Amino acid sequence: MTAMTGRQRAQVDVHLILRRDTSIVLGQRINTGWGDGCWHLPSGHGEDHEPALTTLAREASEELGITIEPGNARLVHVLHHYSESSRIALFFEVTAWTGEPANTEPHKCAGWQWFDLDALPTPMIGYARQALTDYRAGRLYGELGWPK
Structure with missing residues (x-):
């Protein structure tokens, strides 16, 4: 038995809420094998030795072709969720x-x-909808999908 047995290991993802007035940009997923047909925020996983804001800027460039400065990004929500893993x-x-x-x-x-924040499309990735609901309500932290 190792010292790490029983300790939770979580994947960290970053999500971009690109906001223009009361609207945000969402993309409809296809050919990914997960959530295809659903709307979702621009997002991605960090690469080894890559901090979250660097990941955010890289994903914005790769997915949307835009440049964001990490200093212009404001953390607005953290969601600890469970969907097959932490x-x-x-x-x-x-x-x-x-x-x-x-x-x-x-x-x-x-x-x-x-899309206007008050008129999000369906179908939408569930945890992203939850996070946007919490964001609109001013909640910095949320949880979703944990086994009882």
């Missing part, structure tokens, strides 16, 4: 960027659209 999702709001969002990964995304 995950910690960090949600960052960005209101200033360079470029116009474009679909730079058409093999994974059917397209990006702007």
Whole structure:
């Protein structure tokens, strides 16, 4: 038995809430094998030795073709959720960027659209909807999907 037995190990993801007034950008997932057909925020996992804000800027460039400065990102929600494993999702709001969002990964995304925060589309990835609900309510932290 190792010292790590029984300790939780969580995957950390970053999610971009690209905000223009009361609207945010969402993409419809395709050909990924997970959540296909559902709307979701631009997001991704960190690479080895990559801090969260670097991941956020890289994913914004890769998925949307825009440039964001890490200093313009504001942490607005943390969601500790369980879906097959423990995950910690960090949600960052960005209101200033360079470029116009474009679909730079058409093999994974059917397209990006702007939606009002009060009129989110369906179907949508469940934990992202929960996080956006918490974000609108001003809650910094939430939990979802943990076995009882």
